[in-house]
Amino acid sequence: MSRLADYTTLGVGGPARSLIHATTEAELISAIEAADSLGEPLLIIGGGSNILIGDDGFAGTVIRVETTGNSYEIDACSGGMLQVAAGVGWDEFVAFTIEKGLANLESLSGIPGTVGGAPIQNIGAYGHDVSEVIARVRTYDRIAKAVKTFTAAECGFSYRSSIFKESGDRFVILDVTFHLRRGEESLAVAYPELANELGVRIGDRAPVTKVREAVLKLRARKGMLEGIGIASAGSFFTNPVVSQSVAAALPIDAPRWPQEDGSVKLSAAWLMEHSGVVKGERVGNAAISDHHVLALTNAGSATAAEIVELARSAQARVKRAFGITLEPEVQFVGVKL
Ligand SMILES: Cc1cc2nc3c(=O)[nH]c(=O)nc-3n(C[C@H](O)[C@H](O)[C@H](O)COP(=O)(O)OP(=O)(O)OC[C@H]3O[C@@H](n4cnc5c(N)ncnc54)[C@H](O)[C@@H]3O)c2cc1C
Numbered sequence: 001m002s003r004l005a006d007y008t009t010l011g012v013g014g015p016a017r018s019l020i021h022a023t024t025e026a027e028l029i030s031a032i033e034a035a036d037s038l039g040e041p042l043l044i045i046g047g048g049s050n051i052l053i054g055d056d057g058f059a060g061t062v063i064r065v066e067t068t069g070n071s072y073e074i075d076a077c078s079g080g081m082l083q084v085a086a087g088v089g090w091d092e093f094v095a096f097t098i099e100k101g102l103a104n105l106e107s108l109s110g111i112p113g114t115v116g117g118a119p120i121q122n123i124g125a126y127g128h129d130v131s132e133v134i135a136r137v138r139t140y141d142r143i144a145k146a147v148k149t150f151t152a153a154e155c156g157f158s159y160r161s162s163i164f165k166e167s168g169d170r171f172v173i174l175d176v177t178f179h180l181r182r183g184e185e186s187l188a189v190a191y192p193e194l195a196n197e198l199g200v201r202i203g204d205r206a207p208v209t210k211v212r213e214a215v216l217k218l219r220a221r222k223g224m225l226e227g228i229g230i231a232s233a234g235s236f237f238t239n240p241v242v243s244q245s246v247a248a249a250l251p252i253d254a255p256r257w258p259q260e261d262g263s264v265k266l267s268a269a270w271l272m273e274h275s276g277v278v279k280g281e282r283v284g285n286a287a288i289s290d291h292h293v294l295a296l297t298n299a300g301s302a303t304a305a306e307i308v309e310l311a312r313s314a315q316a317r318v319k320r321a322f323g324i325t326l327e328p329e330v331q332f333v334g335v336k337l
Contacts, residue, residue, distance in 0.1 A: 007048045033145070058334060083176075094212070103208045
């Protein structure tokens with residue numbers, strides 16, 4: 001039996017009844033169909049960078065999407081259209097686009113996981129979301145038992161969500177098509193910390209390669225890169241989106257970002273820090289990152305139960321202090337908060 005801890009960035013998770021490495025689209029679809037025809041529970045994983053799997057593991061088939069390859073057209077006027085297999089590493093793809101002289105993905109440098117994982121929660125960082133550059137998502141629909149392509153408008157993208165996340169495990173992403181701009185200038189820098197690192201003002205543009213370098217540097221400083229010896233799933237909670245009256249009741253120095261629909265996005269990290277959650281605190285081998293309060297880490301041989309207990313304790317303190325319930329960003333398999 002395969003230990004799923006070996007396939008998650010948190011390094012947590014019990015065994016799977018069976019684990020299939022799907023390296024081609026045909027293998028992926030036939031493994032899904034085989035499991036579905038037997039009524040076998042199915043879990044799809046990519047890089048395992050946004051998932052917390054319980055200590056009992058998964059009593060069913062786990063398919064790890066390891067498909068590779070891309071096809072692309074780059075035109076001086078219309079930019080680049082790149083169709084990329086779901087199993088390709090996200091940051092490997094970002095680096096590839098920059099090498100090809102394409103812009104618009106630079107702020108999303110250094111996010112772990114796969115291309116297929118990116119649309120699920122509409123990954124975002126430093127003021128930009130991947131939905132800004134997705135043209136199409138090709139999926140296998142497990143109910144219709146057929147390939148279904150979604151245009152960007154049909155993907156239901158919102159803050160850290162999409163139709164793919166909302167519909168549970170119905171759609172398995174096969175590949176994603178991105179529309180990128182040709183050019184050496186980045187998207188407008190939208191985040192104060194990044195603007196500061198680059199020595200530019202908010203709204204300015206900077207060379208794409210410099211933005212990538214700066215983002216990688218900031219991420220390394222916060223322990224938010226894979227492969228630097230910190231086992232986490234990135235931000236454990238999403239930033240809460242609340243009504244104006246809830247936001248108005250918070251202390252004046254609480255960061256807040258008004259949204260187009262009148263709601264207000266808050267900083268989960270600020271709420272945690274101001275309700276007594278401290279960097280480095282532990283439950284067994286589960287720890288709040290020393291670098292970033294929003295990342296829960298495996299500081300040794302943590303169990304999923306320890307991670308959950310630490311998350312519950314942080315969530316309860318924020319609720320007690322501010323009346324706000326933090327929602328997990330990480331996907332739970334066989335565990336509950
Ligand atoms: C250090 C660190 C930093 C991070 N920083 C960020 C950040 O800045 N911004 C951000 O948005 N996220 C961040 N994340 C979270 C994570 O990297 C992303 O959410 C990533 O896109 C997850 O991709 P994955 O392939 O690892 O998905 P997995 O963790 O393997 O899976 C996540 C979910 O997607 C489903 N899934 C995966 N692949 C497919 C597929 N092909 N078809 C259908 N369903 C699929 C799984 O079933 C699961 O529900 C960070 C994580 C880490 C560890």
